[in-house]
Amino acid sequence: MAHRLESLVIRHTHRLPSPAGSAGQGATAARQFDAALTSVGFKLSAELLERLSGLSEAAVVHTAGRTLRTVSEMVGDHVRHNAYFIDFPANVPDTEDFWMRCVAQALGDDTAREGVLTQLARGTLNLLSLPAYGRYRHTYEEMLAAQDELIASAGDRVTVLHLGRGLDDELTDLYLALAGSTTPLGEEHLRDLRTLAECCALGPQPESIPVRENRAVVNEARLAAGVDPLLDTVTDVLRLACALSGGDVTLQEPTRFRTLPRPVRRVLLAGLDAVVAANPAKLADVHAHREPFKRLGERLHPHEYPRWPHAADVFAVARGEKEARTFDSRVEELLGASDVPGAVRLLESAPGKLFRALDHLLRSAAGQDGRDAVVAAAARIAPEVSGRVVLSVREHFQNRERATGAPRIFVNRRGRGWAAPDTRPPVPAADRDRLTAALDAELRRRLPAPDRLLLDPDVLDVALPLSGRATAAGLGVLPRGSLSAVTGERLRFFVYWKEAQHRTDYDLSALLLNADYSTRSWLSYTSLRAVGGRHSGDVTQAPDGASEFIDLSLGRVRGAFIVPQVNIYDGEGFEEVEESFFGFMLRDGERKGRPFEPRTVRMKSELRGTGRVALPLVFRREDDGRWRAKWLHLYLKGISSANRVEQNQVSVSKVVRAVAEREHLTVRYLTGLMSGGTTSVDLWDGGPVPDEPVTYIGLERPEGLHPDSRIITLENLRDLIPG
Structure with missing residues (x-):
């Protein structure tokens, strides 16, 4: 457990909790530890190296072993990355020549010949039926022996590990930071918060927990520790019940509620009763999650506890037996009657809702006086709106001034993205400018003014991380919309996956687009060599894990955009496999080395989304000829099987354009x-x-x-x- 917690601190902070151990002469072991870290792109800070040097050799070796396992996993070097073509990127064959070679080998195989001849007679051939196709023909060790050593370069990535405080202090600091975050956390960070909350529920607590999902995770730990949960909405109780049942606290996926012990049922019912008794209007919140509330009521048995009548009202509303008019319905009624001033007055009691409706209100207001009233109301209530929402609205209106014809991008909480034409009427420039000036002033007031x-x-x-869901867990990962420089002559993508139960085939591809987002060409298992690039070969199953690579010479790419993607051809989804991740490496010129070299990895991100096509980022050529990456973190729905770059090029180009032309707040x-x-x-x-x-x-x-x-x-x- 201690190693797991220490690993968690290293991943989140790049700090090694102050190593414990007896004093000694550990300088030699510490230098060896530093050298071992260099091979995976890490190093010790001077302060941490000094601290380790004062410990015994045994203590340093013990610390080194734990830390190396953690950082190797961070960069993706904890698994064996084999390539289908043993000396990739050299000697990658032409696609059709390679297929014909596989056919020839199959015809020479007594067990496969008849089936192949039958398929050829019908005019179609399933590549997976060829014994030589899609399966490694050499071991990992044989592949390493065929590759030259990588010569160190000043351009290799170096991530410094710093000296932290004691483990308990580091855990407390990290818990307070995650629990008190003003923005929603990604799935991995939410899981880590659950681990931290179990350790820290009885210790120092953040001043506030503004994100409701975080509160649910903390409440679960508080309940287990015998501390009253923090509940001020009926939805807080529902989220806590989901957490106790091992379900989704974001309420995006249905939860199968477990049979809860009587003491837990009493806590949940008492919480519901107290919330509604304090503010009966909160019964209206039930409508947003009626079905989950009905199913929860079947587990809590509120009829057995007549002393909490307000809790019973919650489930009566869910069943439609009691009326509780929603706030949104009252707003919709006013807008339906074209009473924008009335809607604005009502929305001022719900500042966040007013901010989210500003675009619609400005377009619906009658004349300049009406729009002036909307802008004035926004400026008046801005101090009551969360910083994340203020920034989101500021970014929204920043993009409303553009008239490029770019499609709108929509992204749900699970990273599923789609693009659609922007058919909204424009917002008058003067109103937009006055509103953004007011938002800037409010943000400036809230921000610290350091010396x-x-x-x-x-x-x-x-890009500003307005949501942890706009990024992915991993190393060197930036939020969606971020731009980062690409320094290096050779760009190499990699994907790794390991199936859990069923044969699974992921395909790494790269779509090359022109400046107008039309398709220029692509690299995939159907096009192994193109425009200065090489594909490492198609691996069609991964019971022990599999990797695919694409190597590109940026100087030979003639398109304007390079869009790497991971297509699920068959088998388990990104959230079903045992493990899957994507990343890219940068190398200078014709540097040798094995297909995967951790020192050259610039980014490694987990693939965890609900779509069948993953779009981690896009590389675009700037006017000066240099390349920069723009981060996407998107998943397209795709089709149930046989997703290919050739088939999804239109939908991919639309999504890429929508994100590439959007201006994100940075x-x-x-x-x-x-x-x-x-x-x-x-x-x-x-x-x-x-x-x-x-x-x-x-x-x-x-x-x-x-x-x-x-x-x-x-x-x-x-x-x-x-x-």
């Missing part, structure tokens, strides 16, 4: 608001850092920062979002 701000230039184009925008007034702003060039405390914002933490500095990196970028 000195130190910025890594590479972080400025990172760190540059937020730090621009922070840097007004007396703040001194410096761009960090990779050299020595100031001796005084600073607020540092960057992709990674530099060494030598003053201990009183506030440090914001990718791992805690959500802390930038004001409450």
